[in-house]
Amino acid sequence: MPVSTMPEATMPTSATPHEPSSPTTPGSTTRSAAAARERTAVLESQIVQRPGDYRVLTGDRPTGALHLGHLLGTVANRVRLQDLGVEVFLIVADYQVITDRDDAGDLPATVREVLLDYLAAGLDPERSTVFTHSAVPALNQLLLPFLSLVTVAELERNPTVKAEAAAAAERGGRGMSGLLFTYPVHQAADILFCHGNLVPVGVDQLPHLEITRTVARRFNQRYAAAQPYFPEPDALIAPSTTILGADGRRMSKSRGNALELRASDDETVAYFKRARTDSDRAITYEPERRPEIANLLQIGAYFTGTTPQALADEVGSAGAGRLKAVVTEAVVEGLRPLRARRAELASAGPRHLAEALARGNARANAIADRTLDDVRDLMGMRY
Structure with a gap:
């Protein structure tokens, strides 16, 4: 109504x-x-x-x-x-x-x-x-x-x-x-x-x-x-959808698998390096069959302003390593204004x-x- x-x-x-x-x-x-x-x-x-x-x-x-x-x-x-x-x-x-x-x-x-x-x-x-x-x-x-x-x-x-x-x-x-x-x-x-x-x-x-x-x-x-x-x-x-942590389970501070918004650039890079993927080299967006890959695609898509499917097509056969690199860069750059504002507020x-x-x-x-x-x-x- x-x-x-x-x-x-x-x-x-x-x-x-x-x-x-x-x-x-x-x-x-x-x-x-x-x-x-x-x-x-x-x-x-x-x-x-x-x-x-x-x-x-x-x-x-x-x-x-x-x-x-x-x-x-x-x-x-x-x-x-x-x-x-x-x-x-x-x-x-x-x-x-x-x-x-x-x-x-x-x-x-x-x-x-x-x-x-x-x-x-x-x-x-x-x-x-x-x-x-x-x-x-x-x-x-x-x-x-x-x-x-x-x-x-x-x-x-x-x-x-x-x-x-x-x-x-x-x-x-x-x-x-x-x-x-x-x-x-x-x-x-x-x-x-x-x-x-x-x-x-x-x-x-x-x-x-x-x-x-x-x-x-x-x-x-x-x-x-x-x-x-x-x-x-x-x-x-x-x-x-639910965002997964680096271990493939739902992201939660209590599980120790979360990336805090206040984390540094280096901590962000290290976090995505250890994120779980799978053995298929071709990157496809299949949330049910490949939840860890789909999760990375969703995160990357959010920060690049695209869709998970489009990001999967972009990475294609370059593999999980390339996907992690793309997502890491997107998150680091995407969170930069938030982290700068947070640091400014904290210093005040x-x-x-x-x-x-x-x-x-x-x-x-x-x-x-x-x-x-x-x-x-x-x-x-x-x-």
Whole structure:
């Protein structure tokens, strides 16, 4: 349904006066991956026409500096949406760091590294709202009424929860934390506190978003049937595939196979030298049969502004060595402006980062406070 045909979302009087309309249909059922991709194509055309109708919530757990997989998988898309005029809320989910670990490490230092990466990549704190979980109490308080809207069985069926439960059983010792078990509902609070109506996700994350849609729908049915309060957010399927690390597995800092955005040119060269390929000399783009080669082609294509297939045709029978050389040069040159900007920000000291985060936290708090006030009113809990 085109956004232009949707009425403005009706909010209680204390809500943010410029809340975007919801591009979803209340009561709609779980969408398949194919349907989500079709919907994404429609949304992309609408975003270009009316970016102000959309409010995006996205973010990362601050477990380390960002890497190439973050840039190609999420960060570049966030910058694109921001530059199109979409209102972007970017959460540094520090509470989520402790869902599955006893030691969170030096969180202040890690958050600073993530902020450096965000700003260096082009996210503008004057246009996008960057904030931390722990700095927005009203957002987290929404978790309590939202938990009443889902069942234990529904949480147990969530893929992330199921996977962690299985992993905990295998390794013994510490079981799954209550925070991790309720993670899908905490994510719903992250999205709905600001009335987010668009969430960039991969296909594997659709079940998470469905919990958010369920929470919004049930809250509206129970407490705001006459004038639905929360939008049911849409999924914007990520434009790129999963980026693999040098060992052929999904790129992850915890696996030690990631190329950090802050890495030096020499580190970048060394990284791609050890990247896995295969024994076929002719370079072809076949993601299913040749995932490591396809991964290099996707990375190279991103930084050269071409397609993986075109890059494969260019390298042809020159082999994996030539492909690695082409990709290495493309990444080094492509990341040069980002790395220069990052170094400039880092040399300026922590004050600029602290000020940017303080502005984002203040804006997020103002919106979360209004949302929590509205929720209390709708639930009859204003005393």
